[in-house]
Amino acid sequence: MVLRFVSGNEAVAYAVKLCRPEVISAIAITPASAICERLVSLIASGELKAKFIEAEGEHSVMSVLQGASLAGCRTFTATSGNGLSFMNDVVYSVPNMRLPIVMTICNRPLQAGAFSFRADYSDSMSVRDSGWIQLYVENNQEAADTIIQAYKIAEDERILLPVMMVIDGWFLSYLSEPVDFPEQDKVDDFLPPFELKHMSFDPEKALYTGLSMELFLMESRLVYNNLMEQAKDVIKEVGKEYGRRFGREYGLIDTYMCEDAELVLVTMGSTSGTAKAAVDKERARGIPVGVVKVRSFRPFPREELIKLSENAKALVTIDRSLSYGASGPGQLFDEVRSALYDLEKRPMLMEAFAGLGGAEVPEERLVDLIEETWNAYVSGRRLNRPIWVGFFDGSRNVIM
DSSP states (O other), X not given: OEEEEEEHHHHHHHHHHHTOOXXXXXXXXXXXXXHHHHXXXXXXXXXXXXXXXXXXXXXXXXXXXXHHHHTTOOEEEEEOHHHHHHTHXXXXXXGGGTOOOEEEEEOOOOSTTOOOOSOOTHHHHTTTTSSOEEEEOXXXXXXXXXXXXXXXXXXXXXXXXXXXXXXXXXXTTSOEEEEEEOOHHHHHXXXXXXXXXXXXXXXXXXXXXXXXXXXXXXXXXXXXXXXXXXXXXXXXXXXXXXXXXXXXXXXXXXXXXXXXXXXXXXXXXXXXXXXXXXXXXXXXXXXXXXXXXXXEEESOOHHHHHXXXXXXXXXXXXXXXXXXXXXXXXXXXXXXXXXXXXXXXXXXXXXXXXXXXXXXXXXXXXXXXXXXXXXXXXXXOOOOSOEEETOOOSSOSEEO
16 A cells, blocks of 8 residues: 545545546536646646646537547546536436546535635535436545446446536645555456447447437436346445455445444534544443445435334434425435335434535534434434534524
8 A cells, every 4th residue: 555645635636547538528617626636737747647738618518529429438536516417418328328437526506695615515516417427435445446446336237327426615625634545456457457348449340329319318318217226236336446456345325333233323524534533532421323424425325224224213414515495305305205215114214404505514513413313213302304403692602
């Protein structure tokens, strides 16, 4: 292993280098800019043999990668917020062609008027139904490890779907931590060169890509949905193989202190690490609380959450984005509720929001959240609306 003290953006860049992409395209956009800036410097120094194409906008960026992937090249890009929106049209077309493009999203708010460069999941959630696999990471080490796994997952012939590796903007992208990187030869052994087999640009062979008639379009939706379900097994297989080779195993979810937990916080991204620290404090006070981190939002780990709910008596989801006007306005809450819908005996479900617009989520606020939801659980008091973490009403840090 090679130990480096790097930011999240640098961790992603060095991990991408280890995967030997052949074509990289991007437009500078905070907080993702430094990823491709570092990759350009690695290309310039000769450490990475790849072609960097600076397009005129994010729509063109994804179009460049679409063409490069069709030509059989391993590709990469990184973007944030409005940049992701600008490439939206092509983002939706990539899965239809079964192109294993890997893209990093450094989260930032998408809504107009929310001028922030800090993490808010409104950008990545806006394309959650595009057909891309979405993997959310907790820290810089997981970001580096997940990039390497993302190529292995995307290029698996059973799947051939693009992957978004989602990292919290600012809080991880600019935060520096020690990261262990595998040696190049070991990554080469784990990740063989990319070979496109299902399409060919041979002029002697007829090839049609593009629009489909309505009947075939509906059929393709069924095919892609089945592929996404199959991707669950591939993600777990790749995570286990990565663990055997490099000592860090990953899956669809990650649990912490959940074996005997009655109350479980359901988290995503960097909030997961803060939640674990809050759980340690509350455990010391005798509250049986744990954390389950949803790493794979697409495909969603329904079976794992059902199994978790066999022991947990109450679940509290913590969303970092908002679906305006929805019956369950948090996307994570809505997915968890849907996953557990058919269970005869469901745990109490509670919903919380934290970090919207890029607000910080300090440990003490999550301690307050645990105490608020624990008191609701033990008293049987049903919460009829979400808890907003971090608001002040003059006396309490968590209000309903």
